[in-house]
Amino acid sequence: xxxxxxxxxxxxxxxxxxxxxxxxxxxxxxxxxxxxxxxxxxxxxxxxxxxxxxxxxxxxxxxxxxxxxxxxxxxxxxxxxxxxxxxxxxxxxxxxxxxxxxxxxxxxxxxxxxxxxxxxxxxxxxxxxxxxxxxxxxxxxxxxxxxxxxxxxxxxxxxxxxxxxxxxxxxxxxxxxxxxxxxxxxxxxxxxxxxxxxxxxxxxxxxxxxxxxxxxxxxxxxxxxxxxxxxxxxxxxxxxxxxxxxxxxxxxxxxx
Numbered sequence: 001x002x003x004x005x006x007x008x009x010x011x012x013x014x015x016x017x018x019x020x021x022x023x024x025x026x027x028x029x030x031x032x033x034x035x036x037x038x039x040x041x042x043x044x045x046x047x048x049x050x051x052x053x054x055x056x057x058x059x060x061x062x063x064x065x066x067x068x069x070x071x072x073x074x075x076x077x078x079x080x081x082x083x084x085x086x087x088x089x090x091x092x093x094x095x096x097x098x099x100x101x102x103x104x105x106x107x108x109x110x111x112x113x114x115x116x117x118x119x120x121x122x123x124x125x126x127x128x129x130x131x132x133x134x135x136x137x138x139x140x141x142x143x144x145x146x147x148x149x150x151x152x153x154x155x156x157x158x159x160x161x162x163x164x165x166x167x168x169x170x171x172x173x174x175x176x177x178x179x180x181x182x183x184x185x186x187x188x189x190x191x192x193x194x195x196x197x198x199x200x201x202x203x204x205x206x207x208x209x210x211x212x213x214x215x216x217x218x219x220x221x222x223x224x225x226x227x228x229x230x231x232x233x234x235x236x237x238x239x240x241x242x243x244x245x246x247x248x249x250x251x252x253x254x255x256x
Contacts, residue, residue: 001242003227004033004249005220007094007128007155007175007202010058011036011046014206014217022205023054026220030242034220035253037061037094037128037155040068041079059090059253063116066098066109066130073112080116084123090253092120093128094155097141100132110141117145120152126252127152129172135163142170151252156204161190168198173252175202178210178218181229192233196241200249201226 005026015022023034034054036047038061051058062083064076083089095116097109120127129152131138142150154167155175164174164187176199179185191199201223203209209218210225227245231238 001030001239002246003029003031003201003223003242004035004246005031005203005205005223006035006153006200006249007037007177008034008205008220009037009039009207010034010205010220011043011050012039012206015219019050020053022219022221023057026223027057029221029224031220031223033057033059033249035059035061035090035128035249037065037091038063039065039094040076044079044083061091061093061128062089063091063093063095063128064112065094066096066113067101069105069109069112071105071108073108077112077115077119081119084119089125091126091128091152092116092123093126093152094130095127096130096155097134097137098130098132099134099137106137110137113138113141114145117141117150121145121147121149124149128155128175129153130155131159135159139163139166146170153200153202153252155202156208158185158187160186161193164190164194168194173198173200173248175200176230177202177204177226178208178214178222180226180233181210182214183211188229188233191230192235196234196236196244197248199230199245200252201230201245
């Protein structure tokens, strides 16, 4: 079976001691492609180093994470634009709005989100959307940028069925991670009513580890547990879940 982890931060400090072993554990279980979202420019060297270790498996994104948006966010956007001129990336991400920690920079987050969506459309790239306590605000920006060029993943989707359908109507895929395995995750109560052709798998490692590892460091090898839960909820064989979600990811990131 071939799996794709569409969102994993394997370059962060939580993997400093065993990064290569963690990647190999995932590869040994069939996770062959890893899509690596950006946080901000300070992490870029670590992302490049990871890509150099596993050039066939790692696919880098470029973007500014909403919790790293500051008053001077334009300098980060300039960095992103300069890198896009230098080389290819798989997507613009992760980008979006996060009002969990700080609401004071909402305007700046909205501006950074919109500018990066337009940048993605200009380069014909998908986007990886981060949304926390901000569904209304995220959808407002997405609606404003709605076009045939809009495509991407609603990363770590934790909304309700109506919000899921709204995201799908905007030509987005839903990134399904460890929350699917939580008893209080909610998405497990309706996911099988949504088209499997709009689902992709992710871990968001090192965060949001699935049951039975909840509360511990997540890693890409645990993607299999998420796939197994999805197979159970859809009533489909694991091999079919692997095949469909992998095709979904490959189609979305095609030629990137």
